[in-house]
Amino acid sequence: MVKSDFGYNSKVEGEVIVTRADAVVNWVRSHSVWPMPMGLACCAIELMGAGGSRFDISRFGMEVMRFSPRQADCMIVAGTVTYKMAEVVRRIYDQMAEPKWVVAMGACASTGGMYRSYATLQGVDNIVPVDIYISGCPPRPEALLDGMMLLQEKIRQEGGSLKRTFRGRTVETKIVR
Amino acid sequence: MEAAVLTDRFPRTQVLASKDMPTYQIAAEDLVAAVRFLRDAQGFDLLADLCGIDWKDRTPRFGVVLHLLSTTHKEYVRLHVAAVDDAVPSVSSVHPGANWHEREAFDMFGIRFEGHPDPRRILMWDAYPYHPLRKEFPLAGIEVPLPAADVAEVTGQGVEPAPMMGGPFVSPGGKMSQAEPSALDQSWNEQKPKA
Numbered sequence: 001m002v003k004s005d006f007g008y009n010s011k012v013e014g015e016v017i018v019t020r021a022d023a024v025v026n027w028v029r030s031h032s033v034w035p036m037p038m039g040l041a042c043c044a045i046e047l048m049g050a051g052g053s054r055f056d057i058s059r060f061g062m063e064v065m066r067f068s069p070r071q072a073d074c075m076i077v078a079g080t081v082t083y084k085m086a087e088v089v090r091r092i093y094d095q096m097a098e099p100k101w102v103v104a105m106g107a108c109a110s111t112g113g114m115y116r117s118y119a120t121l122q123g124v125d126n127i128v129p130v131d132i133y134i135s136g137c138p139p140r141p142e143a144l145l146d147g148m149m150l151l152q153e154k155i156r157q158e159g160g161s162l163k164r165t166f167r168g169r170t171v172e173t174k175i176v177r
Numbered sequence: 178m179e180a181a182v183l184t185d186r187f188p189r190t191q192v193l194a195s196k197d198m199p200t201y202q203i204a205a206e207d208l209v210a211a212v213r214f215l216r217d218a219q220g221f222d223l224l225a226d227l228c229g230i231d232w233k234d235r236t237p238r239f240g241v242v243l244h245l246l247s248t249t250h251k252e253y254v255r256l257h258v259a260a261v262d263d264a265v266p267s268v269s270s271v272h273p274g275a276n277w278h279e280r281e282a283f284d285m286f287g288i289r290f291e292g293h294p295d296p297r298r299i300l301m302w303d304a305y306p307y308h309p310l311r312k313e314f315p316l317a318g319i320e321v322p323l324p325a326a327d328v329a330e331v332t333g334q335g336v337e338p339a340p341m342m343g344g345p346f347v348s349p350g351g352k353m354s355q356a357e358p359s360a361l362d363q364s365w366n367e368q369k370p371k372a
Contacts, residue, residue: 083336084302087325090332116339118309118318119301127332 022159029073029099030155031061033148036072036096038089041079043106043138050141057141060148069095074151075128076144080108081121093128101155103147104130107137178219178247178254187211198244198253205261209292212243212256212268221245221254224272229282230257233312239288241265260288267293285310 037047050057057063066072069092081089093102104124107113110133112122124130131154134147180199184190189204190211203211215221226244239260246253258265267290269275279290280299287308290296297303302324307314317338323329 084300084324086323086334087328090325090328112339117316118307118314118336118339120339121334122337122339126334127328 023156026156026158030152032064033060033062033074033101033151033155034064034066034072035062035103036069036075036092037065037067038075038077038092039079040077040081040085041108041138043078043109046138046141046144047076047078047105050144055141055145057145057148060145060152062148069093070097072096073099074101074103074148076103076105077109077124077128077130078105078138080113080115081124081127082119083121084119086121086124086127089124090127099158101131101151102128103132103134103151105134105144105147106139107135110135113137178221178250178252182219183211183215186214193257195255198255200255200257203256203258205258205265208256208258208266209268209271212245212271215245215254216271220247220249223248224268224274224278225253227268227275227278227282229286229288229310231286231310231312237261237263239263239286241282241288243268263287264289264291266291269293284308287311 037044039047049055051063051065062074069075073096075089075093075096077089093100102124104110108115108120109124110130112120114137116122121127132147132151134143136143139147178199180192180201183201184192187203187207187210189207191202193200193202223246224243225246226242228242230240230242232238232240237259241258241260243256243258244253245256265288267275267279269279269290270292276293276295277299279293280295280297282288283290283293283296284298284300285308298305301309304324306321307319309318315338317340318336320338321336323332323335329335
């Protein structure tokens with residue numbers, strides 16, 4: 001939790017902590033980001049590496065990979081999104097419950113990467129709003145963890161609504177609490 | 178296997194020049210019988226590869242190449258079949274593994290495989306109107322609608338030509354060529370070994 005979110009002094013306030021509802025909700029959300037592993041290419045291998053004991057994504061409360069979009073909070077698009085697969089990616093994103101976030105892992109998901117071809121979508125941000133882009137081809141697990149920590153920071157700073165830019169315009173999602 | 182074994186049994190067969198393995202031009206009508214003969218009588222029991230070729234200026238324009246391996250005699254043979262009216266008989270009744278290879282050749286070149294049990298595209302989506310590995314097809318692609326109409330409506334995204342020159346490329350200085358992306362450094366390659 002961000003330090004300024006707390007006004008806590010044990011000598012003055014005893015066992016009472018004063019804070020804002022946003023801060024508590026965001027604190028909870030940022031430490032249980034359940035990923036939807038959208039593994040489409042070699043980035044998914046690094047995603048699995050991040051899930052293993054050496055890098056241990058469970059340190060951040062993200063080890064609960066949910067293969068059902070209904071139970072997931074954050075879609076990690078790990079790999080090359082082809083035009084044929086774009087439909088599936090968008091449909092799974094639509095099936096995820098709000099609040100939801102998207103991480104574009106690696107060059108292909110971010111921009112199409114080296115696949116300048118007839119078959120490849122040039123960046124998954126063309127079909128879903130992306131919160132965090134991670135560079136690398138593929139990124140090492142550390143880079144993924146760094147991106148996920150950035151996402152945690154972003155979640156902590158969210159107010160009463162989620163604002164994202166998608167295809168040049170701002171998309172706002174009201175969060176019902 | 179001696180060349181005469183095949184040319185005696187299938188007189189329309191021609192021997193083609195090849196640097197690596199015995200290569201034969203098979204008539205399309207003989208193909209299934211020849212592959213079956215090679216499998217049952219000559220021991221070529223494994224279909225290692227089946228792919229299409231766009232010869233561009235030749236008539237007939239398309240061809241199909243099969244690589245057959247004998248796991249007992251440890252030898253390969255290559256068969257080339259010219260596609261008559263863009264069609265070639267399917268060998269998936271002899272080698273079931275040819276099924277997906279033939280679907281790929283159909284998808285990429287538009288070669289029809291007569292008698293194929295499931296002649297659908299395999300890589301591109303069913304409604305895709307082009308055959309991308311044909312010589313005239315640009316690498317960047319051609320604009321068509323996204324396969325799912327509802328997703329296209331929500332996102333405003335279509336299948337667009339990939340950026341080739343206007344894209345976010347990084348050039349090490351100097352003029353960029355107008356050609357499609359390829360390796361610029363040809364100081365060593367397959368023909369010219371590294372010093």
